[in-house]
Amino acid sequence: MNINNYFDEQGSGSPIILIHGSYATASTWKKMVDQLAASHRCISIKLPGHCGTPDPDDFINPTIETELDIVKKVVNSLTEEPVHLVGHSFGGVVALAQALKNNINISRLSLFEPVAVSLLDDRMSTIVQEFLAKYRRDVTAKVPFACGQVIDFWGGKGSFDSLPGFIQEGMEALVDNNIRHWDSEANMDYKLIDFQGISVPTQLICGTKSNPVAHSICDHLNSLIPHSKKYTIEGASHFLVTSHARECLEVLDNQL
Template sequence: MPSIDYVEAGSGPPVLFVPGSFSTHAAWRPMQKWLAPGYRMIGTSLCGYGATAETRGRDDFGMRHELRIIEHAARRAGEPVHLVGHSFGGTVALAAALANSIDVASLSLFEANPLALLDRQSRRNLYDAVLELSREFSASVDAGEADAAAMIIDFWGGPGTFATMPEALSD
């Protein structure tokens, strides 16, 4: 099995934290101090981040790659997990709960964007727009354009949003 980032701290019922894109399990470290005593914090990273191997191919970006990571971490926990996801990690957490392949004690999503699940819904126009954005973003990254992320930020925040970000954040 390819390597999967997995960290654990504390003891008690497991809380599995799933980070968003461009992030690792380390994004959740500050949450440790806010967890009530008696909970076990489990962190992982999605495909290609932290110590988690990149298993997706150029033509195979399916959710199954991310679900494999969540399923592995949840099974390693050994009991139902409180699943917490942020941004794309929230989408992955939702997909894991919907797949019913792990035991979920609760589900908490923050700024989740379940775009990957839109093709199954009636919001086909939004799905098509996001798919086109994804293609443009990939082409921009492949071309080595340093501000490729601006497309994503401007799509969701409105034209010009990226340009208003502090330089320390946009670099």
């Protein structure tokens, strides 16, 4: 593995590690990085199977350890300083798992709607499982643009249709990787008490228009992680880091 293929870098100063979500790329962070790079060393992770990186080799038994190993290697190859770890959606799950694993030096954790659905209560979990069952059936049946179901589930009805055709086609090619992400999250091995061991300041950020499932996840994490605070961004939904980049930056500037 050439670790240099798994990140983009911009700016100088204290390091921020940014992890994009499923059906996305490192360019997710472009609007934010263009501002952050004036005072920070911004290191944007490229998840396996995305941004031109090779597919992972664990599709049969997916594990988030694949992503955690990449993040650890990137961080250790670039800096010895404590890092501000930032993740969005599935990238938020990776960042959260990295904090639980505690194998890199994290100074702060910022999670934009992490899709840690295993934490949900029975009512919310049923909503996700019913959605996921249909999505999996359609993927198996090779229904065209089944990927749009995920985008609309998290972002709201019509979110996928509003995207340019070339982006929709790029997402269609990532369906197998997305299914792997759902399975990787489901296979995470943790206990609720583990979250109480996250000692760094933690921000949990949702949009006011986001799926109630996303809010439920952030609320639950906020109750478990000792030094955490939940923020909401007015008018935003799941893709807030691109649609409301300025407001997201303002949250990152907040001191807990």
